[in-house]
Amino acid sequence: MSETIIEKVKLQLTDALLKALKTAQEKGELTEAADVSVNIEQPRDKNHGDYSSNLAMVLARGQKKAPRMVADTLIRCLDTSGTCISRCEVAGAGFINFYLDKSWLYPVIAAIQAQGGAYGKSDMGKGKKYMVEFVSANPTGPMHMGNARGGALGDCLAELLRWAGYDVTREFYVNDAGNQIEKFANSLEARYLQIYLGEDAVAFPEDGYQGADITQHAGDFAQIYKDKYVGTDTAERKEALVRYALEKNVAALKKDLGTYRINFDVWFRESSLYESGEVAQTIEIFKNNGHTYEKDGALWFRATDFGEEKDEVLIRANGIPTYFAADVAYHRNKILARGFDKVIDIWGADHYGHVARMKGALKAVGIDPEKLDVIIVQLVRLISAGEVVRMSKRTGKAVTLNDLLDEVSIDAARFFFNLRQSDSHLDFDLDLAVEQSSENPVYYVQYAHARICSILALLESEGVSVPDAAHLRLDLLGEPQELELLAKLAELPDEVKAAALSYEPCRLTRYCIDLAALFHSFYTACRVRCEDKDLTAVRLKLCDCVRMVLANVLAMLSITAPERM
């Protein structure tokens, strides 16, 4: 895949400007300029042309001339022959505005026809191995709103990166070791023993998990094994309970995420890092590199040597490595053992403080911290009837992913969670998300797709099918609505690249809202089915291209593209 239509035209404009500069210098009208970088941008205001450049303003200082004079000179020396430039002028403080011949956009039709469901893809990533690790909810219970947002974000980001030419792996990190599993075990044990010894006879741990799911697991376990584990020693009992409940929970996570249209390539177990000895090995590296010391019976990492405010414990006084130690081992595994070029972690805002520590630790064990990018997802506020929802009515606990999907369609959830940048707080309006109206952006976009399908079906029933791009009178496309649609269609490949580079799937939702808006305008202004057969044909083709592009973007977001609504 070579450069996109937009990249081509920018190159053409850049080239023309540089030649004009050279010509002006040869004629002695402008002096030599050091390292000129030509910036071509799309003006906000359509009256300012299709593209514009600030070159004259950048040059002005070195030339000791007014920007507008430099611009005048450049335009006079500009050779537009063989380009798509139809007109250019000086405007504002010294901008050079380019007005292009409308035909520059026509090739997008053939491009979309040729690439179809792959239109928008690029090889920018050159097949580099990227991992997106996301959700990674504690397997001790169900998923909450943060997981729901992180899930939608991570999944769409992974897909976006794939479209941009990266080799992407989706991974879920199962925290099945360490402290919180210990808590999980103690809670299960207490509930189990309470069944046989009575609630008063067995104290429930202070910091235990209170949830009904724990009691449920203990009950189910008792159904199968009866009182077999009442008399055994506590370690054996807890191990059996955890093995049972954990697998149930992981299976439930898989199922719930699958329903949410998220399928992970790898479910990576924290416990495997202990079994393989990688945690111990990682701690050895810290020691060998001279970044550790012992204090109060614990082994510390001298994080302050890496710009941190505090040192970190690697091994507790009780001999158990910290989550932090295991996490460093995990990232060594990702980057060294499995050779990912880039590891992207999606964490909740409450893990913010962990980012710098993690990067410092990677440096300490000899890994380039640049290999790790962390995306922080801000927490979600649910809004219902204009008020903040804090608790789930059903469980009395935090609202879970399943609670949300009871209220809202999967399409709406995935769309809404990708509407905003991840680092901004998100208000999720439950009433809006279920509303079937123009206020709801998901429906707005899907409606555009359905409308197009409806036109295609109508004309098809009259014997008019979508024509081949080669047999079209493309020059009949000239209405502003038509040209703007073409321009937006042409942007997709560039938009995918930009979104992938900045890790912002929200650019895709915005893109398809924009595209849908342009289509709706076109629909009102231009009739597809009309007297002129050639015009019908070319507009029908345009509709089909919009349909294809909407479908492609929605596919990237794993949102359905209905044919009728």
Add this chain to the structure above:
RNA sequence: GUGCCUGUAGCUCAGUUGGAUAGAGCAACUGCCUUCUAAGCAGUAGGUCCUGGGUUCGAAUCCCCGCAGGCACGCCA
């Protein structure tokens, strides 16, 4: 207290990495269906870009003093 993030229309948010008269959607108001889906379109109105300095041809954007809100600072994960 220390560090990080955020502050843009009544509300929710964009703002092309320093560019032109700061933009959308919702809410408000005015119009548009005998013709391809009105779940739509066209238009009007709405601003101290948190305050105050600085950098320069030019600042919502970059730098400093404040103000307000959020988060993080455990031998938790």
